[in-house]
Amino acid sequence: MVRPHSSAAGVLALLSEPEPVLKEHALKSLNTIVPQFWAEISEQIELIESLYESEELSDEARSSAALLASKVYYYLGEYDEALSFALSAGSAFEAEGRIPGAEEYVETVISKAIDRYVEARSKEEVGGEKIDSKLQGIIEGLLHRCISEGEYRQAIGIALESRRLDIVSDIYKKTRDVSLLSYAMDAVLDTGFSLSYRNEVLKFLLPLFPLPSRKDKSPHVHSLTRLLVSLGSPELTVPYLKSFVPNEKLLAYQLAFDLVEGGAQDFLESIRTELPEGDATTKEIYDQIREILAGQESVKLYLEFLKSNNKTDMLILKHTKDSLEGRSSIYHNALTLQNAFMHAGTTSDSFLRENLEWLALASNWAKFSATAGLGVIHKGHFVEGMNILGPYLPQQGVESGIPGAIYSEGGALYALGLINAGCGSGRQVEGYLRETLKAAQSEVVQHGAALGLGVAGMGGKNAEAYEDLKSTLFNDSAVSGEAAGYAMGLIMLGTGSGECADEMLTYARETQHEKIIRGLAIGIAFLYYARQEQADSVAESLLDEKDPLLRYGGVYTLALAYAGTSNNDAIRKLLHVAVSDTSDDVRRAAVTALAFLLFKNPSQVPRIVQLLSESYNPHVRCGATLALGIACAGTGLQDAIDILEPMTKDSVDFVRQGAYIALGLILVEQSEASSPTIASIRTTYNKVIGNKHEDPMARFGAVIGQGLIDAGGRNVTISLQSRAGTRNMSAIVGMVLFCQFWYWYPLAHCASLAFEPTGIIGLDAKLRAPKFEFISNAKPSLFAYPQPTQPPKKETVTKVATAVLSTTAKAKAREKRKAAAEGEAMDTDEKEKKDGDVEMKSDEAGADKHGDVSPLTGSMSGLPESPNSPEPNTQKLPNFSRVTPAQMAYVTFPPDSRYQPVRAVSTLPPRKGHATASSIANMEKFAGGGGVLILTDLRPEQEPEYIEFTTVHVTPQTEASEDPDRWRHIALDENAPEADPPEPFEYPFDSDT
Template sequence: MVPRPQSSAAGVLALLTEPDPLLKQHALKALIALVPQFWAEISEHIALIESLYESSDLPAESRSFAALLASKVYYYLEEYDEALSFALGAGSAFEQDARTPGQEEYVETMISKAIDRYIEARSEEQSGKGTEIDSRLRDIIEGIFRRCIEDGEFKQAVGIALESRRLDVIAHIYEQTHDTGLLSYAMEAVLDTNFSLSYRDEVLNFLYNLFPSLTDDSNAPHIHSLTRLLVTISSPSLTVPLLKSLLPKQKVLAYQLAFDLVEGGSQEFLDTVRNELPEGDEETKPTFDTLRRILGGEESVKLYREFLRRNNKTDMIILKNTKDALEPRSSIYHTAITFQNAFMHAGTTSDIFLRENLEWLGYASNWSKFTATAALGVIHKGNFEQGMVILGPYLPDQNGGETQMAGAAYSEGGALYALGLINSGMGSGRPVETYLRDILKAAQGEIVQHGAALGLGVASMGGRNAEAYDDLKQTLFTDSAVAGEGAGYAMGLVMLGTGDATCADEMLTYARETQHEKIIRGLAVGLALLYYGRQEQADDMINQLLAEKDPILRYGGVYTLALAYAGTSNNDGVRKLLHIAVSDTSDDVRRAAVTSLAFLLFKNPGQVPRIVQLLSESYNPHVRCGATLALGIACAGTGLQDAVEILEPMTKDGVDFVRQGAFVALGMVLVEQSEAASPSVASTRALYSKIISDKHEDPIARFGAALGQGFIDAGGRNVTISLQSRSGTQNRSAVVGMVMFCQFWYWYPLAHCASLAFEPTGIIGLNEELKAPKFDFISNARPSLFAYPSVTKPPKKEVATKVATAVLSTTAKVKARERRKAAEEGKKDGDVEMKSEEPSSSTQHGDVSPIELPQGQTSESKSLLSKRKEPTSETLSNFSRVTPAQMMHIVIPSSSRYQPVRPVSTKPPRAAKTGKASTSSLLLEKYAGGGGILMLIDKRPDEPAEFIEFAQDVAPPAAPLAAVGNGGAPIPDDRENLHVSLDEGPETEPPRPFEYPFDNDT
């Protein structure tokens, strides 16, 4: 038998047992190079190698080699903790080996593990639970920081510093670079990752002190980051001094900061800042008064309302075609058209469709009437001044007495809900809140109570008014299913984001005691709203709700998780939702879990299609339905083709409510997308029309297509759907609005809350007097990429045309015989009388001469030459629509008289694009940020200026429902007719009581 040859490692391993230290050192160095090939054989001697590392008889260098060898052996054995421990002991040997080619994977793994261990040790040290950090580990991390800074890898160093809570490193890097972009990067990193609330606030306060002062004009570009920082920590103690420091010299910049704070700040925060601003002296008092007016929110709302009114491009033919196709006597179809009209006219103050279709409106009955009246709140959203006047004909009297007119309670309840939508998020502490509270306490019927509760919740959202909460609680305790459900939602809305333990205990206790599923559902979602943005502080409540036996409370637990970690992309939260989506016994809970993925991941929409891809193919239709809404909400307004490619096949699903979800989601994703930028826009619009006009299609699917039409053309085609504000903060109103919209599955009127997520997209320039001057700016992109959709052409009237007379083959033979006979008799052909003369080709087709083309040129090439080449840019004027993806292409020329006090976009402007290469990159931009209300500096104040004249805010009280059409001309007052249509339309008799033929009524 031939002896087995000995490996090269075996001989070297034998040297480890030699007494000579030099031989041992030589063997260790040789084995280090052999580990990648012979690690399995060397691992059999790991105990010997470890003993050499611990031996005091060997010199320090030899012991370092032994530690490095042991580390590499454990690395190949995938014992990474042991490998790191010995790598730390290797010291200089590890650093020397790191420079050796071919060791990159091992070194990167060890450095990664060292960083993880250091982060863990620092967290324990900060909390007071850990011991002192190993000095060797500290030295490695310090070396990493040093190399990153030397190599210019500042962002990598900032990321490690944030994770390891080394804020001193961030300060050191900023002192060397003075780059505010690194501070903004650190801020975004801490906001968009899984840091605790306390540490997040600590970092943001630290970064705020590093940002340079805004009083220097050159530092204004970082106002976006400062705005996001101040809104997130909601600290009046930082905000008020900053505003004061800008006065009186930087008055315009102070106004800009105030407008930006209103975009994302909570109502409580803004009210506190307003109250803490000083009165000012004779010079500054007018400026402080203007700041208070801006922070109140009314100025922003008024400007956006004017923007939507001026640019209203609602396609009335689409609405008319939908109305003609859907049977008005069907409540689901009537409600679908109501939502579509409300969304398409949201914020435009144009109720022209209602006025022109009074007969259709008269078919509304019961809750359809409630929904139709509430739609006025969406159409007139933000019209605070005239809200009570517009809804006056429908509102109940102050004493709560309900009109005896048939069905009046539904229109009264809907009007109260509409009043809340008009004042959404702006009603706390204002007269409308007092009015709604008085009506809620005085009302006797549950329908009016329901409307008053929803209106109060939406209007006072985030106001934290304890008295309003108590009034709602008393309504809840009446144990009326309809009124209690509205009160449950409203309690969560009023106390939004407080995480109040007392409120949570009261709501959860009552949800366990009541027998009404409606009330349980309202309280379950209300609890989720209560813990909005509380992150780890909500964990106990989340675990408690998810462990409940009642599936409705587990449903609330899913939304509590979604709202507590909204926008954080929390990995644990995503894993938990995915587990629930495939394991819970309730279809409702599983659907909610998939939908809720959108609320965690909306800041990273590109990830959502990949995550829900398999879920969209689930055997369970509820899971598939949840996948559609997750894609729609997370990818809203992006036109993301990956999302569209998943949704389009789902429009042909075999289950009607899955198709409904796909239609709704497509409308959300493709809102404000042009046909040139997104190839799916035209086909989606055609699909909507086809489904709606198909009488054999399921009603639920047709309902979804109508909603999709409303979303894709929302706000007169001038709004997008975004859960982020322009400065990048979470848009609380939009997040809450979409959560409430998702509840339309159980209660259709809640779909109106989707309007809370509609964000006008335009540039509104103002001077220091808050007037809108006329000026132009440039969009460096092909106009077709961001153009409005083409208007639907009305059907052409068909004109009857003469049909050519049929000529039989026998007729031709007869004619031939007659010609021959005439020739024989010496007659001319022209003298023969013909009873039937075949028309000539020129008579049949018209006397059209052929087009003469140059030699070698076809008609197709000639038409291409005749087409005018599209320009690469366009000029827009103040108050023009600018979509989110277009914002980064906007440039205000340096020669312009008016210059913005801050950058137009949070991203640097792009140069003009040619060709189609830019289209795909545009669709990947979730939100370029910026835009909106821009304060302008007049570079030539001595020259006369032209200003845009605003329209009068709605009509005077004598004509409360006078609308403004697309052309801007007032429409005659039809208040009485419209009121009669809603309140005296045909009323359906309630069905006779009956008993279910089975015992289980769940």
């Protein structure tokens, strides 16, 4: 019997034969058996190379020798050598791609070829160095083969990798498929391309996109929005907006609203400034665009949406309040945050009004946080913000000096920033906060003013505000300095300013206050938001620091710089830190930071953090919970839930805390029909909160999770990207600050910056909201609001006979005889209960065993009116209705509807058929879209019927006021509809003196 390797040895022997024919036969034979006998063949690699160089052999035989050498080097792990010989093999290597079983070898070599080609292209652009013609040929052949076979996306991917933008242009000219341009844009934005090359590609793609039109509902408006926001260039955006004026003004309005979703303050303000004044025909249109770009119009609409659709379940809050001890600072903070999250943006402070006694229990920083919660509840309520906070703000910019009052004053300043989050630049609120910061003497008031200034002026790049914060920092107060560090980074968000980074890092190394170092470390991270490779040197420097607080900042610098890119190098560095750093805090942060890199690919996160969630280190496990929660927020991803549910039983309290919070983030706006685990999670929250023997940290996490799962009156989702698919700067920053609740509870309020209202808000050409209906192609129960918690049922008395002691019976017999003797019959009250019976409680008769009755419709929510009637497959919804992200792909406007949107409702193609629970669960990604939709009126001759708003709003014209005390006496627009203001009342904070 011949051993298997003997055949390989025999063929190898033929390579030394003098006859060329035998050598050619041996080379061809060896090429077919390399995967099995590469180890034996590798012993003759020098001979094979010499045959490739031999002039005695034919070109075909020499190509076979080169291919054989390439394969051997591939199996030896020498990929550069494998590529070099593959290039020399020429057509023999190209033919190898069609042989079954050789795919992995070919793909690896091609990948190396692309890498070398990219490197060679860079050298050619810089120094004029010519590219190897063989390398050029293999790339050209690969591209043409993909195009000829209709594999356009693969060809675009290779073209982007090899920096051949001409190929992208050629493919589009051939196909005229705009979706391919969107694919190219997504590919360069969501992967690890350098910032400079990314911008080069985006600028190349912009003119290729055809001008949108209203007729086709412009599905690529989302892509254009993402492209323009990603570039952040007013010079490119303004001409694009101008191209719509005056003929396509509705599309100009739509683009302006979409830009506001993801654009930074300075970017939007620059567009407003550079827009022309216009002539008699266009002036009104440009003024309207400027008003939209100010951001206040969007906030006003979402404020009205959240206020009118508020479905907050007050019984949940009541249960939490009754279960927790109000005098405990951690529990008071927990309920404060829960109430703020559940009422975020709704302007409803009814819970606070009804629980003044509980509110009065707040002291010191709990009072600060409770007042700051008003900013979350009234977020976006620009007009009434100062009036609501008036009783707590420092009067005339000077704190009262009353003991305990400084905490409510500081909290009110922070709340003012939250109300104006991301919209403070260009508004007098920023000036007010700056003046208050400079005048304040108390570090508590300075802390609140600094945080408020940072959040309100986020991304505004106001140099004067930065200098004011720097002066506060140099006072070297731990409390105010920490807030100043955060705020300096927020003001200069994404500038990548080396000067600012040097100043902040130098001071962080000099100060002895851990709070200040931590604030500056995160502040530096904010400077490098979205700067990608420009942040590498700073991140490396911070990660090499001896101080773990600065390494902590290095982790977030890396995460923010590459946010949403899924950059492999950044992920690799974070994973290395997560398993090797000597500080638990840094390791926890490194795992959490993975979420900011991967939030655009949430399905990958459970696989990546699975092992980390089982780490022996509880801090690493805790980081894994937050990584899952933040990256998978709002998706209801079952893979993430399957990891988190066992972690709610972890032996360490703060790991359980993280798991409860993460589940709240993931399950926000999920229904029981689409996510069957949500009912058990809600039950778990109630049990943990009501269990007085549970650890306080775990109960805190359950309270926060319960608040997040029902955030914004059950009308918001939590997402780190905008509806168009761009990075949501405000949300990313908000979640980074939220993660710092580990050290400072008031920062948890910043989670509200990631709350995204989910609804369809239709506006006509006058930017007013007409009444109309659209269709959701799904069963109502699939995306229904959760059923409200039922109050305790009425109780009836059931009579149960109990054992009676003999002494008791004798005593009663004596009483009866005595009563009879006196002529008085003993009334035993037989109609109500017998002597000795004990009251037992039972549910009220007639209680529904199958569901809760809706107080609005009189029928059970999500269920048919009659048990025998099937639930409908579609549902009509009016304007300003909640539409969850998963539901968006199933929304259609009837063809005969008077109003039609000027762009596609969703970023995904409309789903065919009706939505089912399984179709939602199997969606690879959730559809963005919705939000503010500009509508075309197909029947303008008919008088429209409008929705009446209840929230007074301010316009840019009202904004221009010379009253120095304007913020205390806001002059409302005379044309704005007025609503009855809420009755004033003061929270009982003065009791803490």
